Amino acid sequence: MGDWLRQAWTVARKDLLLEFRTRTAIVSAVVFTALVLTVFNFGRDPTAVATIDLAPTILWVTFTFAAMLAMNRAFQLELENDALEGLLASPLSRTSLYWGKLLANLVFVAVVEVVGLPLFVLFFDVPVAPVLLPLIAVIALATVGFVAVGTLFSALVIRTRFAELLLVVILLPFLLPPLIGAVQVTARLLGGRPLSESAGWLRLLAAYDIAFVTLATLLFPFTVDE
Amino acid sequence: MLSAEGLRHAFGGGRGEGGGGRIVALDDVTFTLEAGQTLAIFGPNGAGKTTLLKVLAGLIRPDAGRATVAGGRGAIGWIGHQSHLYGHLTVRENLLFWAALYNVPAATRAQRAADVMQRLGIAEHAERAVWALSRGLAQRAAIAKALIHEPRVLLLDEPFTGLDLAAVVLATHNVGEGVELATDVAFQRRGRFVQFAPRGGRGPAQIADEYRRALGEAGG
Numbered sequence: 001m002g003d004w005l006r007q008a009w010t011v012a013r014k015d016l017l018l019e020f021r022t023r024t025a026i027v028s029a030v031v032f033t034a035l036v037l038t039v040f041n042f043g044r045d046p047t048a049v050a051t052i053d054l055a056p057t058i059l060w061v062t063f064t065f066a067a068m069l070a071m072n073r074a075f076q077l078e079l080e081n082d083a084l085e086g087l088l089a090s091p092l093s094r095t096s097l098y099w100g101k102l103l104a105n106l107v108f109v110a111v112v113e114v115v116g117l118p119l120f121v122l123f124f125d126v127p128v129a130p131v132l133l134p135l136i137a138v139i140a141l142a143t144v145g146f147v148a149v150g151t152l153f154s155a156l157v158i159r160t161r162f163a164e165l166l167l168v169v170i171l172l173p174f175l176l177p178p179l180i181g182a183v184q185v186t187a188r189l190l191g192g193r194p195l196s197e198s199a200g201w202l203r204l205l206a207a208y209d210i211a212f213v214t215l216a217t218l219l220f221p222f223t224v225d226e
Numbered sequence: 227m228l229s230a231e232g233l234r235h236a237f238g239g240g241r242g243e244g245g246g247g248r249i250v251a252l253d254d255v256t257f258t259l260e261a262g263q264t265l266a267i268f269g270p271n272g273a274g275k276t277t278l279l280k281v282l283a284g285l286i287r288p289d290a291g292r293a294t295v296a297g298g299r300g301a302i303g304w305i306g307h308q309s310h311l312y313g314h315l316t317v318r319e320n321l322l323f324w325a326a327l328y329n330v331p332a333a334t335r336a337q338r339a340a341d342v343m344q345r346l347g348i349a350e351h352a353e354r355a356v357w358a359l360s361r362g363l364a365q366r367a368a369i370a371k372a373l374i375h376e377p378r379v380l381l382l383d384e385p386f387t388g389l390d391l392a393a394v395v396l397a398t399h400n401v402g403e404g405v406e407l408a409t410d411v412a413f414q415r416r417g418r419f420v421q422f423a424p425r426g427g428r429g430p431a432q433i434a435d436e437y438r439r440a441l442g443e444a445g446g
């Protein structure tokens with residue numbers, strides 16, 4: 001394992017251990033996911049719009065906002081005792097720091113999605129089983145893009161006032177392309193259409209991931225260095 | 227070992243010349259420290275001491291000049307105003323985390339952490355979460371974190387803050403080392419104190435003279 005990746009894993013493991021100890025953010029995100037799905041379930045008229053048409057949007061809006069909770073906590077936990085200063089003064093490369101946060105956020109969001117998907121099926125009774133594997137692949141593809149951008153922006157806003165609000169405001173426009181792509185592919189999958197029909201959207205999601213993981217890795221040092 | 231050449235840094239305003247409203251933190255700071263030297267910097271709040279240390283630690287890129295530390299970041303132990311410790315991790319977990327970041331070999335990390343905790347008198351608090359420690363113990367844990375990788379250069383920014391020390395005993399063969407900080411001075415030879423007296427207003431040179439005289443009278 002490369003030295004930078006080993007260091008990234010050290011950071012990610014520490015973040016996950018901290019989250020395991022406190023469980024504050026993961027519990028908040030899971031409860032948030034359950035509440036949003038509940039609200040959408042009872043706040044819609046199934047006779048006006050078919051569930052199958054509405055479900056993909058509900059799923060992705062829920063995942064997007066739950067992911068934002070994860071981004072918010074990524075660097076907030078480094079403010080305690082100014083641990084961020086210690087990280088920046090250590091031999092840890094900025095790339096390793098970014099990738100460590102990215103990995104921890106991916107695990108965090110994946111846990112929320114693992115809990116959220118069965119709840120989604122339970123509330124909306126959509127035929128997920130026949131398309132479970134491609135659906136998981138789409139969720140993974142979109143999540144990488146979300147988290148790559150969100151991790152970068154959470155570092156950018158962490159020392160500002162109203163960081164939580166600012167993150168949502170600047171992050172949402174950047175999440176639109178993967179959000180649209182994910183909704184389109186999910187709608188086609190749940191509608192029983194072949195995956196090949198979504199090839200264009202899948203390419204968009206993959207291109208977004210590659211572009212933003214690369215860009216965020218390159219730009220991250222500028223967000224944390226004084 | 228450590229050098230600063232023409233360091234200049236200011237906060238606020240633009241970076242260009244004549245930036246209005248800028249607070250000058252460093253203005254042409256130049257010095258070199260060789261191995262074995264200790265530099266104590268005194269100055270009122272806002273004098274730029276912390277900025278200088280942050281530049282040396284690589285945390286701030288100066289507007290002008292260059293700071294060099296032999297061995298780079300990995301050679302520096304840094305104790306800042308904050309402990310850099312994670313409150314919900316235990317002291318041992320914190321030390322193991324920082325040891326990994328400073329590339330201490332995995333096989334020796336646990337022993338290194340145990341040794342440094344022992345030296346600082348916090349071994350019995352190893353499994354306590356940092357948030358549950360008193361301020362003094364947390365500061366000792368912060369010092370342990372700074373020493374875990376056996377740094378060649380130590381940067382100490384207000385290191386005694388929070389340490390609930392009633393007294394400090396500094397033992398050294400170098401008479402000049404730490405004399406200015408001492409309230410009392412003792413000379414020891416062959417197990418015996420040959421002199422023990424308040425330092426008063428005497429400086430390092432006077433103390434060094436007394437030291438030579440006292441040891442000479444005591445039989446070389």
